[in-house]
Structure formats: structure tokens, C-alpha cells
Amino acid sequence: MSASPKLQGRTLSLDDVADLARGCAFLGSGGGGDPHTAFMEIEAALADGNVIELIDVTSLPDDAFLAPCGWIGAPTISAEKLPSGREALQGLRRLESISGRRVDAVLPVEVGGSNGLAALVLALRAGVPVVDCDGMGRAFPESQMVIFNIRGQKACPAILTDDKGNCVVLETVDNVSEERLARSVAVTLGGSCHLIEYSAFARDMKANALRGTISDALAIGRSIRIAREGGRDPFEALFDALKTSRQFDKAGVLFDGKIVDLKRETRNGFSVGRAVIDAFGGGQRLEVEFKNENLIARLNGEVRALVPDIISILDRETAETIVTECLKYGQRVKVVGASAPQALRSPQALAVLGPDAFGLPGPYRSIAELNGW
Amino acid sequence: MRLGIDVGGTNTDAVLISGRTVLASAKRPTTGDVSSGIVSATRAVLDAAAVQAAEIEGVMIGTTHFVNALVERKGLLGVGVLRLAGAAGEALPPMSGWPDDLKRCIGGVSFQLPGGYEFDGQENTAFNETAVRNAALQLRRKGLQSVAISCVFSPINRSMEQRAAQLVKEVAPDISVTVSSALGRIGFLERENATILNASLSRMARHVMASFTAAFSEMGIHAPLYVSQNDGTLISAKYAAQYPVLTLGSGPTNSMRGAAFLTGIQDAIVMDVGGTTTDIGALVNGFPRESSIAVNIGGVRTNFRMPDILSIGLGGGTRIHLDRDGWPSAIGPDSVGYRLPEEAYLFGGSTLTASDIAVKAGLARFGNPENIPSLKAGVTEQILARFRSIFEDGIDRMKTSAGDVPVVLVGGGSILVPPELKGASRVVKPDHAAVANAVGAAIAQVGAEVDRIVAYDNQNRDEALQDIEREAAERAIAAGADASTVRLVDVEETFLSYLPGNTVQLRAKVVGDLAVSAA
Numbered sequence: 001m002s003a004s005p006k007l008q009g010r011t012l013s014l015d016d017v018a019d020l021a022r023g024c025a026f027l028g029s030g031g032g033g034d035p036h037t038a039f040m041e042i043e044a045a046l047a048d049g050n051v052i053e054l055i056d057v058t059s060l061p062d063d064a065f066l067a068p069c070g071w072i073g074a075p076t077i078s079a080e081k082l083p084s085g086r087e088a089l090q091g092l093r094r095l096e097s098i099s100g101r102r103v104d105a106v107l108p109v110e111v112g113g114s115n116g117l118a119a120l121v122l123a124l125r126a127g128v129p130v131v132d133c134d135g136m137g138r139a140f141p142e143s144q145m146v147i148f149n150i151r152g153q154k155a156c157p158a159i160l161t162d163d164k165g166n167c168v169v170l171e172t173v174d175n176v177s178e179e180r181l182a183r184s185v186a187v188t189l190g191g192s193c194h195l196i197e198y199s200a201f202a203r204d205m206k207a208n209a210l211r212g213t214i215s216d217a218l219a220i221g222r223s224i225r226i227a228r229e230g231g232r233d234p235f236e237a238l239f240d241a242l243k244t245s246r247q248f249d250k251a252g253v254l255f256d257g258k259i260v261d262l263k264r265e266t267r268n269g270f271s272v273g274r275a276v277i278d279a280f281g282g283g284q285r286l287e288v289e290f291k292n293e294n295l296i297a298r299l300n301g302e303v304r305a306l307v308p309d310i311i312s313i314l315d316r317e318t319a320e321t322i323v324t325e326c327l328k329y330g331q332r333v334k335v336v337g338a339s340a341p342q343a344l345r346s347p348q349a350l351a352v353l354g355p356d357a358f359g360l361p362g363p364y365r366s367i368a369e370l371n372g373w
Numbered sequence: 374m375r376l377g378i379d380v381g382g383t384n385t386d387a388v389l390i391s392g393r394t395v396l397a398s399a400k401r402p403t404t405g406d407v408s409s410g411i412v413s414a415t416r417a418v419l420d421a422a423a424v425q426a427a428e429i430e431g432v433m434i435g436t437t438h439f440v441n442a443l444v445e446r447k448g449l450l451g452v453g454v455l456r457l458a459g460a461a462g463e464a465l466p467p468m469s470g471w472p473d474d475l476k477r478c479i480g481g482v483s484f485q486l487p488g489g490y491e492f493d494g495q496e497n498t499a500f501n502e503t504a505v506r507n508a509a510l511q512l513r514r515k516g517l518q519s520v521a522i523s524c525v526f527s528p529i530n531r532s533m534e535q536r537a538a539q540l541v542k543e544v545a546p547d548i549s550v551t552v553s554s555a556l557g558r559i560g561f562l563e564r565e566n567a568t569i570l571n572a573s574l575s576r577m578a579r580h581v582m583a584s585f586t587a588a589f590s591e592m593g594i595h596a597p598l599y600v601s602q603n604d605g606t607l608i609s610a611k612y613a614a615q616y617p618v619l620t621l622g623s624g625p626t627n628s629m630r631g632a633a634f635l636t637g638i639q640d641a642i643v644m645d646v647g648g649t650t651t652d653i654g655a656l657v658n659g660f661p662r663e664s665s666i667a668v669n670i671g672g673v674r675t676n677f678r679m680p681d682i683l684s685i686g687l688g689g690g691t692r693i694h695l696d697r698d699g700w701p702s703a704i705g706p707d708s709v710g711y712r713l714p715e716e717a718y719l720f721g722g723s724t725l726t727a728s729d730i731a732v733k734a735g736l737a738r739f740g741n742p743e744n745i746p747s748l749k750a751g752v753t754e755q756i757l758a759r760f761r762s763i764f765e766d767g768i769d770r771m772k773t774s775a776g777d778v779p780v781v782l783v784g785g786g787s788i789l790v791p792p793e794l795k796g797a798s799r800v801v802k803p804d805h806a807a808v809a810n811a812v813g814a815a816i817a818q819v820g821a822e823v824d825r826i827v828a829y830d831n832q833n834r835d836e837a838l839q840d841i842e843r844e845a846a847e848r849a850i851a852a853g854a855d856a857s858t859v860r861l862v863d864v865e866e867t868f869l870s871y872l873p874g875n876t877v878q879l880r881a882k883v884v885g886d887l888a889v890s891a892a
Contacts, residue, residue, distance in 0.1 A: 031870065037562070041464050074869040076826070076878055077492050080561045081525050085464025141871060163461040164498065183873060190491040191872060258772075264868065280769070292870040325867060330655065330662060330681075332770060 009055035009129050016218060017042050017052070017120065019225055023217030024116030025321040026238075026336075027248075029310045031293030032113010032139030033075030034323065037082060038121055045124040052120050053129040055105065057211060060131070062203035064104040067095055068135055069122050070115035072143065072160070072182055073192035076325070078114075084163040087194035088122035091161040094169065095196050098157050107131040107205070109146060109197065111213045112139030112293075113323075118194075133209035135198065137247055137341040138310050141292040143179040145353040147343055148198040151208040158182055158197040162189040210341045212246035219245060224319045234319035235334060242338055250339035250368040254297055254304050255279070255286035256316060259331045275313065275327050277335065286335055288313065290324045295358050297335060306360065308340040308353050309367040337367045376418070376429050376594070377815020378411055379627060379808070380436040383648075383711050386811040387414035389422050389429075395635075397421035398808040407438055407581065408588040415592060426593035431887055434610075435601035435623040435814040438581060439574050443621075443671035446474060449573040450519040451481040453512040453548075455505065455541070456565065457488025457524035457533050459498035467523075467565060472672035479573045481517050484508040488533045489525030492826045492876070497525055505537045509544035519549045521572040523565040527554040529825045549575040555616060558824040559878060563667065563676035570673060571618040578617035582610045599853060599887065604678045605630040605660060605813065606820025606884055609853030621670055622679040627813030629654050629661045629680065632781040634816045635803035641779040642768050642797070645809070646786030648690040649708040653683045653767045656781075660862075678822065685767050689713060689786030691727040693756060699749045701756050704763065718745040727789050730756050737788035757791070765795045772796060783809035818884040819854035820862075821845050829875035837879060838864065845883040854885030 012020070021035040046052070060066075069088060071078060092103055106126065108119040111134040123130045135146035149155065155178035158170040168185050172178040178197065186193040200208075219241045227237035235253065242251035261276035277286045287298045294311040297304050305311045313322050316334045339345075344353060345366060355362040367373070374396070379386045385403045389396040399417035404410035411434070419426060442448050454467040467483040468476050486504045489497035512520055520541055524534045534552040541550055553568040586598055600613035601623035613620055625645065632643040639659040645652040655662040661680035668679045686706035690713040694703040709716040709724055716722035718729045719740030729745045731737050734753050772778055777798035782790050783806040792800055805812060823845040827837040846859045863882040868875065 033871075037465065040469050044465075044469070072871070074492075074872040074876070076559065076867075076869050077872070080559050080826075081489070081491070081497070082458075082462035082561055083464045084460035084462070086460070164459060187872065187874070190495075190497065191493075191869075191876075264866070325870065330772075 009053040009059070012052040012054055012120070014043055014046050017117065019221035020214065020218045021117055022221030022224060022320070023219070024111055024113060025323070026220050026312050026314070027111055027116070027137065027217055027310060028113035028139040028321065028323065029293040029312055030290055030324045031141070032110065032115060032323070034079065035114040035117045037078065038114050038117035041083070041085065041121050042117065042124065045121075050124045052123055054132050054214060055129045057131050057133050057202060057206050057209060060105065060202040062201060062206070064202040065099065065101050065199065066131060066202055066205050067092060067103045067106045067196050067199045068109040068148070069106055069194065069196045070109040070118045071192060072195045073186045075114065077191035081163060081190055081192055085125070086165070087161040087163060088118070089125040090165065090167060091159040091194050091196045092122060092126055094159050094161075094167055095157065095199055098169065099199065103128060103199070105129045105131045107209070108134045108214070109143070109195075110134055110136035110139050111217055112136060115139070116214070116217055130214065131205065132214045133205065133211045134213045135209060137210045137213050137344060138308065139293055140353060143182060143195070143197060144175045145357070146198065147208055147210055147349070148200070149175045150349045150352050153198050153200055153204060153208060155197045157199070158195060160185050160189065160193045160195050162193050210247055210343060213341070216245040216247055228318065238319055238336070247341040248310065248338040250373045252337060252371060252373050253334050254311070254337045254371070255284070255299065255335040257284070257286065257333065259327060259329055259333060262327055262329055273324060277333060288335060291358065292324070294324065296355070296360055297337065303365070304370050305337040305367045306355050306364055307358055308344045308350075310338040310340060312336050337371070339367050374424065374428050374430055375815045376415060376432045377811040377813070378414065378432070378434045379624070379810035379814055380407055380411065380434065380438060381624065381810070382437060382441065385410035385414045386808040387418045388805065388808050388811040388815055389418045389424060390812065390815045395805045395812065396424065398805050398811065400808065406584070407436070408584045411585070412588050412592060415594070429594045429596045431596050431599065432589060432594060433599045433601065433607055433814040433817060434585065435627045435810060436620065437624055439578065439617045440621045440670065442574065442577060443570060446478050446671070448577045449478055450576050451517055452479050452569050452572040453481045453515070453517040453520045454483035454565070454569060455508055455520060455522045455537055456483065456485050457500070457522070457537060458485060459487055459489050459525075461489060461497060461525050462561065465562060467569065469562065470674060475671060475673065479569065482512065482515055490527070490530050490533070492526060492529070493828055493831065494529060500533050500536060502540060505540045506544055509541040512541075512548065513545040517548065519551070519572040519575050521551050521553070521565070521568040523553040523561070523568050525561060526826075527552070528557065528559050528823070551575065551616070556618065557822060558676045559826060560676045563674055566673050567618050567675045567677065570670065570675070571616060574617040575615075578614045582614040585610060597853070597887065599819070601627055601814045601817060602820070604663070604820060605817055607817045607853065607887070608819065612852045618677070622668070622677060624810060625652050625654060625682050626661050626680050628783050628810040629656055629813065630659070630817060631809030631811070631813030632656070632783050632803070633659045634812055635805060635809060636781050636801050638779050638781060638801065641781050642771055643781045643783065644764065644767070644787070644790065645784040646782065646789060647688045647784050648713055648786060649686070649688045649710045650684045651687050651764070651767065651786070653685065653771045654680050655771050683767055683771050685763060687727065687760065687763050687789070689726065689728045689789065690717070693725045693727060693730060695725065695752070699752060701752060701759065704756070704759050727760065727786070731788045760789050761791050761794065764790055768794060768796045782806060818886055819849050819852050820882065820884045821848035821852055822880065822882045823848065824878070824880045826869070827877055827879050829877065841879050841881045842883065845881045849883050849885050850888070853888055855888040856885070859883050859885035
């Protein structure tokens with residue numbers, strides 16, 4: 001057991017949480033669900049006088065025990081079947097009883113989308129800090145698409161909990177099996193579950209986690225808000241924030257235009273969507289293909305961005321991210337690209353979460369190279 | 374012959390329509406009791422067209438009454454909430470995120486009760502009759518007059534909500550009940566919010582509908598009465614008395630539908646130029662394009678079907694500011710609004726408004742142009758050029774394709790708009806443009822929508838589509854449609870992300886002609 005560490009973190013206000021939600025939506029690359037519900041839970045907990053402390057992983061002793069967490073399942077379902085509010089803590093207590101030690105801090109498995117806020121909810125319920133890092137740096141559709149897996153950490157014991165109080169502990173032979181089992185358990189339990197996985201000591205997290213991603217998301221969200229409040233261009237502010245970020249420093253506008261077509265089709269049993277965006281003057285066309293998240297962007301047929309780099313479609317006035325489920329014919333958008341964290345672009349990482357893993361034509365080329373950034 | 378009425382904040386408009394012909398139209402001030410404004414506008418069109426009251430076959434009303442009540446927090450009932458959800462949602466009790474004043478005004482008592490479904494139709498927790506009865510008893514003891522019943526995944530199975538409603542009526546026969554499944558979409562908190570708002574409006578809705586019926590009946594009009602809903606389709610007054618929230622956003626929709634009818638154009642940009650703002654929307658197949666953003670009403674998040682409207686700060690009453698040298702410094706954003714007939718120069722006032730400029734430039738003739746002070750050479754042209762660029766930018770922001778599109782002008786302020794605009798294939802200003810909203814109400818059909826989640830692994834797609842269409846048709850018939858005319862106008866099919874298998878969110882919309890027997 002670690003001695004309770006002296007934590008030198010910063011405290012997050014409700015405004016910070018709203019900024020974080022906006023930044024997480026951007027990093028979701030079109031996926032990851034709506035953080036609205038999680039935001040309201042946090043709002044209520046902060047109003048009751050609870051505090052969220054955000055700490056750097058390096059401030060933790062090596063033997064601090066950390067629990068990455070998030071929700072697994074369909075955002076459409078979690079917008080209808082709301083949480084009881086006990087799922088996360090029940091899972092955490094189960095992990096503690098299995099491991100025979102207290103959890104010292106939590107972190108998001110994925111910072112993109114609503115899961116970026118899920119760790120804050122658990123931190124508030126458990127009274128522990130949130131570590132400023134995550135495992136995906138964006139949103140991904142499958143739980144093995146995470147740096148912890150790529151760097152050899154074990155997903156299990158993985159703990160799923162639901163609104164009714166069901167708790168399922170997974171012990172699997174490998175991390176891909178954990179994903180398969182976790183997802184089918186989630187479906188059986190109603191399509192949306194809390195999941196704690198890849199629990200580890202701070203020693204491993206210092207080496208493996210994508211560090212500073214929560215601060216990055218916060219800075220992204222804050223820069224957009226402050227620019228809007230001051231009547232300045234939110235996109236300029238967004239790029240300033242990205243360029244000074246720890247993990248997403250190469251970024252730019254891939255396209256500016258209007259959605260002229262949205263196709264949803266089934267391919268190999270999967271629903272695949274395509275947004276066709278035309279430039280205002282005509283002539284140029286960007287096509288974004290998505291399955292859960294935006295995966296590939298082609299300008300006049302030429303690839304300009306590929307998973308795992310971030311492709312987000314933003315309202316061109318407000319710079320709010322539009323998730324794939326909310327894309328509509330006629331929306332006026334800017335498509336923004338940002339480089340994925342370096343750690344996700346190694347050959348080992350790309351084998352797990354690169355174009356191949358999504359059945360897209362490879363090989364991966366970085367967004368910076370494709371656009372001359 | 375149909376009578377269309379639009380009750381706005383300032384004016385009550387009436388039109389009389391026979392087939393595709395507008396026989397007469399009238400504008401009268403909206404009155405505090407609503408009914409007398411309606412009576413006066415109705416008398417005016419009947420007189421103008423020399424039509425007998427008995428010849429009216431249907432009356433269609435669009436009203437902002439309920440949305441104003443919510444915004445002003447007036448006449449709202451305290452509401453008890455029964456939430457059938459097991460433990461789901463305990464983290465977010467009813468009225469989470471509501472403005473405090475509205476919560477104080479409406480917030481009664483709420484109960485989290487066993488019940489609810491999963492996305493695949495299984496029960497989340499079993500319905501508990503005793504728990505519902507006990508909750509209803511407590512609501513009765515507290516003297517609450519209205520109850521909202523919400524149930525997780527009730528859009529895919531209404532039976533728990535209906536059982537609960539039945540029990541409440543047994544225990545407390547005088548309480549009015551709203552069930553969330555009647556109001557639509559997947560998305561629990563937003564649907565529950567709408568249910569609570571509806572319950573809080575229930576008494577007012579009954580009174581308003583009764584007063585409408587009485588007013589028409591006094592005039593000798595006994596035709597069925599319909600009310601416009603947010604998407605431009607109608608529901609019977611009887612249905613609206615039960616579900617007033619369905620009518621909250623009908624204003625802009627009606628003027629766009631009216632524009633489509635008056636011009637015969639189905640795909641266009643519609644600009645409704647009023648006194649303070651211009652509302653710009655896109656017509657697609659004769660219906661307004663819907664907004665994809667959650668709609669806030671009185672500070673409460675809902676998921677109503679609302680038109681996607683861009684509101685820009687330029688209307689007939691917009692003030693024109695000149696600098697010391699007499700050159701235009703700013704167009705608005707302030708406006709004299711409904712005080713235009715007193716404050717504008719051309720009506721003898723002392724404020725330079727957009728209307729003064731239009732009259733000065735000869736775009737329209739009304740008021741007394743002599744009263745408008747003389748401006749430096751070139752100033753009028755400069756201001757008109759600014760109007761043009763504001764309108765052109767608005768059109769460009771709402772257009773859905775790169776090519777030029779027809780632009781239809783409605784509303785009293787449309788004199789500000791030049792006859793040719795960049796991005797517009799043509800600019801059309803139909804006759805009766807000033808009462809397009811009442812026209813939109815008059816010509817509407819009855820409509821209904823159903824939203825649900827379907828696993829194609831469990832149910833064949835064709836069967837699912839038939840099911841949802843049948844249910845939407847049943848709803849339209851309940852809302853006043855003639856069963857033989859109901860047809861499907863839209864189906865949305867969205868695969869659920871992050872879920873294996875072929876599970877979709879299916880949404881179907883149907884419309885039908887008015888059933889003459891409905892009232």
C-alpha cells in the first residue's frame with residue numbers, strides 16, 4: 001500500500017469541466033458520445049461541495065494503484081437509460097477487494113467524448129484525484145485499441161457494472177478476448193455499462209499512459225470558449241491551443257464547406273457512414289468516412305487524414321464538435337485534423353489501431369506529412 | 374373552406390382559404406384573453422369574403438400562448454413526477470438542470486419507481502403496482518393536480534406508462550396525467566422534461582382549447598378545430614388540450630409552410646422579415662428543415678422537432694445609426710419593434726429606421742415620405758447595400774447546396790429585400806405574404822411521429838418498418854387524421870454506434886388529411 005501521497009494537483013471548477021467536455025468532444029474524432037449526462041452528474045456533485053483534483057502522474061509514488069475507467073456501449077442507449085450513479089463506485093470497490101488494496105487515483109481509459117468526463121464522476125464518488133493522462137488520446141471503438149494494451153499491460157481483471165447493481169468480473173486469456181467479452185456482457189446488461197480495466201501501478205502508467213491529455217482537452221475547450229466570448233475566431237484559438245498542446249501539436253483545417261450528402265451503408269456487417277462536404281465556391285470536395293468515429297478524409301479523392309490521427313467536424317461558426325450521429329445534410333462545417341499522440345503512431349500501435357485495424361487501405365501516413373504541416 | 378389563424382405576440386392573423394385560393398385575410402391586435410383577438414380577426418375575414426360561418430369546414434390555429442406561458446412562468450401547475458426506471462437515472466433526478474425559478478414554480482414531488490425497459494424490450498425491473506398506488510396516494514394528499522409519468526424506453530413499449538396512468542386515475546381521478554411515450558423521442562431526460570412541461574400546462578391547455586371552441590361556437594362556427602404543432606402538421610384541439618407541448622414551436626414552421634403553399638415552391642429558402650428580426654429557414658419537400666440541436670424552452674432542454682431557423686437582427690423597425698458626418702455607422706441591432714407606427718420618421722416619429730430607408734429609396738410606398746429627413750447623397754444606397762449583404766449572407770448560411778435557390782419572402786418587413794439577391798435563382802414575394810403563418814396553419818395536414826430502437830437480429834427489417842409505420846398511423850388517426858389518407862413521409866434509420874449487431878434507431882413520420890368527424 002502506498003502511503004497517502006501529498007498530492008499537488010489543481011482543482012477543477014464547473015467552468016473547467018464544461019471546457020473539458022468541449023475539448024473531449026473535439027478529441028472524440030466524431031465519436032465517444034455526448035458528455036451532457038456526465039456533466040450534469042458532476043455539476044450536482046460539485047454543488048454539494050465535492051472537489052475534483054487533477055494531478056500529474058509523476059506526482060504519484062510508483063506504487064500508487066490506479067484505475068482507468070469509462071463506459072462501454074451505445075451513447076444512444078445511455079441517453080435513454082441513465083446511470084444510477086452507483087455503477088462506477090461499485091466497480092471500483094470490487095477491484096479493490098480483488099486486488100486487496102485501495103485505489104489511489106483514477107483516470108479515463110479514453111479522453112475522447114463522454115468518457116473523458118466519466119473518470120471525473122468516479123473521482124467525485126470515490127473521493128480520489130484524477131490523473132492527467134489517458135490510454136487513447138481520442139476515442140476508439142474497441143477497448144484493446146489503447147496504449148496500455150500496446151505496451152503490454154493486462155486489461156483484466158476487468159469489471160463491468162450496471163444500473164441495477166449487476167457486477168461482472170472478467171479474467172481473460174488476452175486483451176482482445178477481454179474486449180469481445182466485455183462488449184457482449186454490456187449488450188446483455190442493456191447496452192451500456194461502466195467498465196474498469198487495465199488497472200496498474202503508477203510505475204507502469206508513468207511509462208505507458210498518454211500524459212497531459214486531460215490538460216490538453218481542457219485547454220482546447222477553454223480556448224474556443226474564450227475566443228467566442230471575446231468575439232474572436234474560435235478556430236484560431238483552437239489551433240493555438242493544439243500547437244502548444246502536449247500530444248496534438250500538428251493541426252489544421254482540412255476543409256471548409258457544407259455537408260451535401262450523408263450516406264449510411266452496411267459493409268461487412270458494419271454500418272459505415274460517409275459525409276460528403278463541398279466547398280462554398282464549388283469545385284472542391286472532402287469525403288469523410290466514419291464508423292463510430294471519423295476514420296479517413298479524402299480531398300477530391302486523395303487521402304488527407306487517416307486513423308489514428310484526429311478528424312473532427314466542427315460547426316464553422318461556433319467551433320463546437322458535431323458527432324457523427326448528429327451530422328445533418330446542409331450543416332456548414334470546418335473539418336479539423338490533428339495529429340494523434342506520437343505513441344499511437346509506432347508500428348506496434350498502428351497494427352492495433354491504424355488503418356488496417358479498420359479495414360482501410362494503408363499504409364498509415366501522418367496527417368502532417370499528408371498536408372505538408 | 375378553411376379558416377387559418379395565427380396568434381402571435383403582437384398580431385392575430387386570419388385567412389380564409391377555399392381549395393388553393395386565399396379568399397380574405399386580416400390582421401388584428403392579439404388580446405390578453407386571446408379569444409377576442411381571434412373573434413375580431415375571424416369576423417373581419419368572414420365579412421371581407423361575405424362568407425357565412427356555417428360554410429367553414431375546419432379551423433386551424435397556430436398559437437404561441439403556451440410557449441409564452443412557459444417563458445413567463447405564468448399559469449403553470451405544480452407537477453408530481455412518477456419515474457418508472459428501477460435504479461436508472463437515480464444520479465439525475467427529475468428536473469435536473471432546470472432553472473431554479475421554474476423548478477420552484479413546477480417542482481412538486483417525484484418518485485423513482487420500479488419499472489422500465491431495456492433497449493431490446495426486456496424489462497429493466499418489474500412494474501410494481503403497489504409502489505405506483507402509494508405514490509399516487511401521496512400526490513393526492515399533497516393536492517397536486519397534474520402528474521407526469523416517464524418510463525425508460527417507453528418509446529419502444531408504452532404499457533408500463535399506461536398501467537401507471539390507469540392506476541393514478543383510479544387513486545386520484547381528478548389528477549391530469551401526461552405519459553412520456555405520447556411525446557416521443559428516445560433520450561430520457563429531454564422526453565421527461567417535455568412530459569413535465571406538458572403536465573404543468575395541462576389545466577391552461579384545457580381552458581384555452583375550451584375558450585377557443587366557445588368563441589367559434591358563438592360565431593356559429595361548429596367546424597372541427599385543429600392546432601398547429603412544431604413540425605407544421607396539425608393535431609385536433611382535443612389532442613392539443615392533452616399535449617400542449619406539441620404546439621410550442623409552430624410559429625416559424627407555419628410561415629414557412631405558408632410560403633410553400635402560396636408560391637407552389639417546395640424547395641427554397643424562406644425569409645420571414647418582421648419588425649425586429651428576419652427569420653431564415655430552408656424548405657425541403659415543402660417542410661422546414663429540422664434543427665439538430667437540443668431545443669431549450671424556458672431554459673429547459675427538450676428534444677422537440679423544431680425547424681432550423683437562423684434569426685438575424687434586421688427587420689422593418691431596425692434602427693439606422695448615422696455618424697456625425699451623416700454616414701451610416703451601424704445597422705441596428707436595436708429596433709423600435711412594434712412601436713414602428715409611432716417612432717419611424719415616415720409615421721411622424723423621430724427615429725431613422727430600415728423602413729424609412731426603404732420608402733426613401735422608393736422600394737415601398739407607405740407613411741409620409743416627406744417626414745424622412747434628407748440624407749447625404751449616396752447614404753441611402755450605402756445602407757441598402759448593407760441590407761443586401763446582410764440578407765445575402767443569411768441566405769448563404771442556410772442554403773444546402775452550392776447552386777442558386779429560390780428565395781421566398783414573407784412577413785411585413787419584406788420591402789427591405791432587393792428584388793435580386795446573390796445566391797437566389799429568383800426572389801418571390803407571394804400575395805398574402807404578410808399572413809403566411811395563418812396560411813400555413815390553414816393548409817396543414819395531421820401528422821405524427823414514432824421513434825424507437827430495433828435490433829434487426831431479433832426483428833426483420835421490413836417487419837420493423839411496417840410496425841413503426843403502423844404505430845405512427847395509429848397516432849395520426851388519434852390526433853385527428855382520416856385513416857384512408859395517412860401516408861409515410863419520412864423514415865430515418867441510424868445504426869447505433871459502439872454496439873455489435875444491427876441495432877438501429879428508427880423514426881417514422883406520417884401525415885394524413887383531416888378527418889371531418891374529429892373534434
